[in-house]
Amino acid sequence: MCRGYIALACGELRFVSPVPSPFANLSDRPSQSEPSPNPAIDLSVSLGRLSLPNPILVASGTFGYAREMEGLTDLSSLGGIIPKTITREARAGNVPWRTIETPAGMLNSIGLDNDGQEAFLAHHLPYLASLGVPVIVSIAGRTIDEFVEMTARLDEFAEVGAIELNISCPNVSGGVDFGTDPQSCERVVAGCRAATSHPLLAKLTPNVTDVGAIARSAEQGGADAISAINTCLGMAVDWRGRRPLLGNVMGGLSGPAIKPIALRIVYQVAQAVEVPIVGIGGIATIDDVMEFLVAGASAVQIGTANFYRPTAANALVDELPAAIASLGASRVGEVVGTLATP
Numbered sequence: 001m002c003r004g005y006i007a008l009a010c011g012e013l014r015f016v017s018p019v020p021s022p023f024a025n026l027s028d029r030p031s032q033s034e035p036s037p038n039p040a041i042d043l044s045v046s047l048g049r050l051s052l053p054n055p056i057l058v059a060s061g062t063f064g065y066a067r068e069m070e071g072l073t074d075l076s077s078l079g080g081i082i083p084k085t086i087t088r089e090a091r092a093g094n095v096p097w098r099t100i101e102t103p104a105g106m107l108n109s110i111g112l113d114n115d116g117q118e119a120f121l122a123h124h125l126p127y128l129a130s131l132g133v134p135v136i137v138s139i140a141g142r143t144i145d146e147f148v149e150m151t152a153r154l155d156e157f158a159e160v161g162a163i164e165l166n167i168s169c170p171n172v173s174g175g176v177d178f179g180t181d182p183q184s185c186e187r188v189v190a191g192c193r194a195a196t197s198h199p200l201l202a203k204l205t206p207n208v209t210d211v212g213a214i215a216r217s218a219e220q221g222g223a224d225a226i227s228a229i230n231t232c233l234g235m236a237v238d239w240r241g242r243r244p245l246l247g248n249v250m251g252g253l254s255g256p257a258i259k260p261i262a263l264r265i266v267y268q269v270a271q272a273v274e275v276p277i278v279g280i281g282g283i284a285t286i287d288d289v290m291e292f293l294v295a296g297a298s299a300v301q302i303g304t305a306n307f308y309r310p311t312a313a314n315a316l317v318d319e320l321p322a323a324i325a326s327l328g329a330s331r332v333g334e335v336v337g338t339l340a341t342p
């Protein structure tokens with residue numbers, strides 16, 4: 001069913017099919033940080049109080065807890081790692097099927113399968129912190145109080161570089177409201193803001209009418225940056241069996257199919273807020289990265305591409321200096337939001 005992708009969701013690494021994929025190149029090995037051909041280019045970026053060595057991050061839910069990717073990719077070259085979203089208590093996630101390949105991406109309805117916050121702090125955070133790369137912990141709560149409690153607990157850990165509030169998961173009931181209602185969004189971000197001195201990123205859903213209003217609410221609540229976007233709600237159907245393919249009926253679409261939507265949203269959010277934006281959605285090539293930077297993103301996250309090319313983010317870090325230099329710039333910030341619109 002799920003052809004050509006590695007299902008790495010929720011910590012398990014599972015190569016699910018040998019069917020040739022136009023994307024697959026699983027024999028890629030880590031590039032081990034080849035020297036940049038443009039050493040004069042400054043790749044560092046700031047997301048509010050969060051400083052990153054470069055703007056190429058890996059997206060939550062597509063990179064496990066990083067340990068799973070250790071032998072496949074050069075973790076040390078990444079601008080930041082966002083592990084799978086954690087919840088306060090362990091969750092088993094949704095019933096299968098939980099991933100489906102589509103013509104230009106994938107549908108997933110994992111349902112926040114994870115071992116809970118304390119297991120993360122005990123077993124995953126120490127490893128992540130040992131990598132020397134900023135760790136942005138993604139959390140989801142069912143209520144504002146739960147978001148705030150989880151944030152307060154993370155505040156006790158200096159290893160946490162920032163917290164990404166997943167107020168946008170389409171696969172669990174309750175969680176997505178914070179990303180679709182501006183008042184709820186502001187309240188949850190403000191509650192978390194009061195509970196920590198760590199930088200906060202609010203991750204938005206594309207499944208709204210006015211994303212600018214939600215982004216403004218997150219900014220007013222005290223978010224240091226906006227991450228956009230989470231997956232687009234979609235569905236796959238087996239017409240012969242007259243049944244939905246995903247166990248949860250609907251799921252989130254990701255990958256190349258959603259890149260134009262994500263670009264449009266980054267552009268709209270850039271018009272709506274002053275805080276930096278982290279672009280996410282279908283990013284796989286250096287052209288994709290540059291498009292997002294020019295449209296208004298200060299950094300990007302690589303998601304679905306990790307499944308078929310685990311070294312994608314490494315390659316983008318290597319290719320970025322030449323792309324920045326080709327625009328006559330010497331640092332990333334010089335190209336951010338420079339799109340000329342009529």
Ligand SMILES: Cc1cc2nc3c(=O)[nH]c(=O)nc-3n(C[C@H](O)[C@H](O)[C@H](O)COP(=O)(O)O)c2cc1C
Nearest residue numbers: 009059060061085108229230254255281282303304
């Ligand atoms: C299998 C899978 C699991 C995901 N799990 C999470 C998650 O736990 N938390 C989250 O914030 N986003 C999650 N996402 C969304 C990605 O982080 C990202 O926002 C989205 O896939 C769009 O980027 P992409 O098109 O590059 O994949 C998941 C995506 C996929 C494909």
